[in-house]
Amino acid sequence: MIKAYAAFEPKGELKPFEYDPGELKAFEVEIDVDYCGICHSDLSVMDSEWGAMPYPVVAGHEVVGRIAKIGADVHHLKLGQNVGLGWHAGYCNACAACETGDQNLCDNAQATIMGHHGGFAEQVRAAANSVVPIPEGIDLASAGPLFCGGITVFNPLVQFDIKPTDKVAVIGIGGLGHLALQFLNAWGCEVTAFTSSETKKKEALEMGAHFTLNSRDADEIASAVKRFDFILSTVNVKLDWNLYLSTLNVKGRLHFVGATLEPLDIGVFSLIGGQRSVSGSPVGSPATMKQMLDFARQHQIKPVIEKFKFSDINQAIDHVRSGNAKYRVVLCRK
Amino acid sequence: MIKAYAAFEPKGELKPFEYDPGELKAFEVEIDVDYCGICHSDLSVMDSEWGAMPYPVVAGHEVVGRIAKIGADVHHLKLGQNVGLGWHAGYCNACAACETGDQNLCDNAQATIMGHHGGFAEQVRAAANSVVPIPEGIDLASAGPLFCGGITVFNPLVQFDIKPTDKVAVIGIGGLGHLALQFLNAWGCEVTAFTSSETKKKEALEMGAHFTLNSRDADEIASAVKRFDFILSTVNVKLDWNLYLSTLNVKGRLHFVGATLEPLDIGVFSLIGGQRSVSGSPVGSPATMKQMLDFARQHQIKPVIEKFKFSDINQAIDHVRSGNAKYRVVLCRK
Numbered sequence: 001m002i003k004a005y006a007a008f009e010p011k012g013e014l015k016p017f018e019y020d021p022g023e024l025k026a027f028e029v030e031i032d033v034d035y036c037g038i039c040h041s042d043l044s045v046m047d048s049e050w051g052a053m054p055y056p057v058v059a060g061h062e063v064v065g066r067i068a069k070i071g072a073d074v075h076h077l078k079l080g081q082n083v084g085l086g087w088h089a090g091y092c093n094a095c096a097a098c099e100t101g102d103q104n105l106c107d108n109a110q111a112t113i114m115g116h117h118g119g120f121a122e123q124v125r126a127a128a129n130s131v132v133p134i135p136e137g138i139d140l141a142s143a144g145p146l147f148c149g150g151i152t153v154f155n156p157l158v159q160f161d162i163k164p165t166d167k168v169a170v171i172g173i174g175g176l177g178h179l180a181l182q183f184l185n186a187w188g189c190e191v192t193a194f195t196s197s198e199t200k201k202k203e204a205l206e207m208g209a210h211f212t213l214n215s216r217d218a219d220e221i222a223s224a225v226k227r228f229d230f231i232l233s234t235v236n237v238k239l240d241w242n243l244y245l246s247t248l249n250v251k252g253r254l255h256f257v258g259a260t261l262e263p264l265d266i267g268v269f270s271l272i273g274g275q276r277s278v279s280g281s282p283v284g285s286p287a288t289m290k291q292m293l294d295f296a297r298q299h300q301i302k303p304v305i306e307k308f309k310f311s312d313i314n315q316a317i318d319h320v321r322s323g324n325a326k327y328r329v330v331l332c333r334k
Numbered sequence: 335m336i337k338a339y340a341a342f343e344p345k346g347e348l349k350p351f352e353y354d355p356g357e358l359k360a361f362e363v364e365i366d367v368d369y370c371g372i373c374h375s376d377l378s379v380m381d382s383e384w385g386a387m388p389y390p391v392v393a394g395h396e397v398v399g400r401i402a403k404i405g406a407d408v409h410h411l412k413l414g415q416n417v418g419l420g421w422h423a424g425y426c427n428a429c430a431a432c433e434t435g436d437q438n439l440c441d442n443a444q445a446t447i448m449g450h451h452g453g454f455a456e457q458v459r460a461a462a463n464s465v466v467p468i469p470e471g472i473d474l475a476s477a478g479p480l481f482c483g484g485i486t487v488f489n490p491l492v493q494f495d496i497k498p499t500d501k502v503a504v505i506g507i508g509g510l511g512h513l514a515l516q517f518l519n520a521w522g523c524e525v526t527a528f529t530s531s532e533t534k535k536k537e538a539l540e541m542g543a544h545f546t547l548n549s550r551d552a553d554e555i556a557s558a559v560k561r562f563d564f565i566l567s568t569v570n571v572k573l574d575w576n577l578y579l580s581t582l583n584v585k586g587r588l589h590f591v592g593a594t595l596e597p598l599d600i601g602v603f604s605l606i607g608g609q610r611s612v613s614g615s616p617v618g619s620p621a622t623m624k625q626m627l628d629f630a631r632q633h634q635i636k637p638v639i640e641k642f643k644f645s646d647i648n649q650a651i652d653h654v655r656s657g658n659a660k661y662r663v664v665l666c667r668k
Contacts (some may be wrong), residue, residue, distance in 0.1 A: 096584075097584055105585070105608060105609055250430075256602050265597040265599055266598045268590050268595075268614055272590060274439060277587075277613035278600070278612045279609070279610060280604075280605030
């Protein structure tokens with residue numbers, strides 16, 4: 001039996017919950033969870049915001065732990081090895097996306113926390129090829145958020161071939177944005193943070209931004225006309241996207257990793273006139289997660305976290321709900 | 335004095351008009367116009383649809399002709415040489431776009447028909463570096479539309495690195511779309527035409543489409559889920575863009591060259607889930623126009639045109655306005 005914390009209804013308090021994971025499949029591993037970040041999408045799933053979930057829901061998909069059991073067909077991991085697990089706990093391994101190394105775009109991927117029990121638990125199971133070894137030199141306590149928030153903002157830099165000579169901006173300096181600033185600074189780019197908070201402005205500059213612009217000041221944004229080659233939006237609210245498009249250089253890209261629910265109402269003239277693109281992407285593949293970990297180690301990039309004990313999970317979740325987390329909350333076994 | 339046909343008011347009849355072009359500048363050439371295509375954007379400009387124009391307006395920006403005069407500093411063109419002239423009759427030659435070979439994205443480029451007199455005339459002037467020599471083997475009478483309609487649909491294949499293994503689709507089989515089908519077929523792609531017309535369906539298959547889908551049949555479109563790597567929209571009307579997005583494969587791109595006036599109301603989840611892009615682009619650079627001409631000659635691609643005499647320019651324009659042109663109207667000197 002695996003001991004977990006489960007949600008039993010939307011916005012409900014999490015309660016201890018035990019489940020029998022069954023026999024370990026040949027391609028799986030079981031991980032002893034040491035740390036687990038709390039991501040906004042954990043709340044969205046526990047709250048059935050993205051569609052009705054079958055309860056109980058065991059969320060948690062920013063897992064850091066040690067390999068505890070190894071399936072019969074798994075030969076590249078060993079007991080006790082430090083690993084991470086993110087949004088996906090398995091892939092179909094047969095579709096074109098999987099075949100070409102884009103497992104994160106697999107239509108039949110197994111989400112870690114939907115139809116599967118996640119990392120708010122003592123153990124979690126996952127297909128071995130969705131589990132990423134953590135190299136020496138990465139701080140384990142803060143690594144969890146790299147496996148969802150981190151890879152979500154790192155992956156576009158790889159996918160869209162962002163260049164160190166690019167001028168880039170990040171909209172929203174939170175769990176994702178504070179990591180984007182660090183990655184982009186280390187990538188060599190000139191980095192601007194869009195934020196409306198005076199406190200975050202200061203912190204953004206400390207975390208790698210070279211400039212800040214007030215995201216609520218239309219004049220200030222408009223003054224940055226054609227300045228950016230790449231803008232990464234991590235927010236989930238509607239902004240004046242056409243205003244942001246005007247700050248893109250020719251051939252620039254406005255890229256969404258924040259799941260804004262309202263349609264984008266983009267004017268096509270701005271796209272045509274400057275050969276601009278608007279796009280989005282989800283997490284990243286295991287190979288890109290490995291690149292990210294190497295890059296994070298090389299540049300000493302790590303999530304800024306607040307720690308909670310697993311037994312204080314409800315306080316931890318309330319803190320994430322409050323929007324005041326700086327910048328990511330991590331549950332710790334010890 | 336240059337003899338031209340000018341519009342004197344929105345939707346007004348064109349009338350003969352003479353103007354003094356002044357002394358030929360050192361970087362310019364003068365072209366004796368032999369042929370000039372009529373593009374929808376000629377109508378938009380003559381009608382002040384994109385902003386109030388100072389009249390008289392001499393439109394015409396799909397010019398084929400012969401070099402008649404050469405400025406003192408121009409050494410790469412010779413008298414009598416066959417050349418084409420498109421949307422731009424000059425560039426600033428100093429901005430980052432110009433410096434990097436993206437002259438078509440120059441903010442200070444000189445439009446051929448805005449603040450400058452175009453090709454509905456016996457002669458037209460242009461900066462020599464906006465004029466493109468036409469190689470032997472290109473049919474001069476039908477070449478005009480390549481310099482605006484043609485380059486507009488050819489350029490994205492170069493800019494976005496469309497691959498012969500890609501599955502592609504074209505929305506709208508008109509002046510631009512019928513050229514897109516030919517280019518994409520020669521590019522090696524599997525080509526689908528979206529069209530609502532039975533006649534155009536047949537013609538689309540003749541011009542290079544391998545498949546057609548009814549652009550007004552939501553079920554038929556929905557059946558093409560995740561089929562395309564690249565969709566090129568040449569229409570200027572609002573369609574159900576999210577439905578079209580659903581026909582994009584992961585990493586697919588919906589690209590606009592048709593100037594739809596209404597915002598795109600794109601759902602961000604579809605972009606994020608499949609790492610999809612939405613983009614736009616205008617015409618192309620002189621270098622890309624040269625590539626296009628070589629490719630057109632190699633693959634015997636040419637615009638399907640209806641010819642009118644210059645003296646019948648008003649009938650020709652009415653025919654374009656009617657939407658019944660197949661597929662492009664060209665004015666002929668002889």
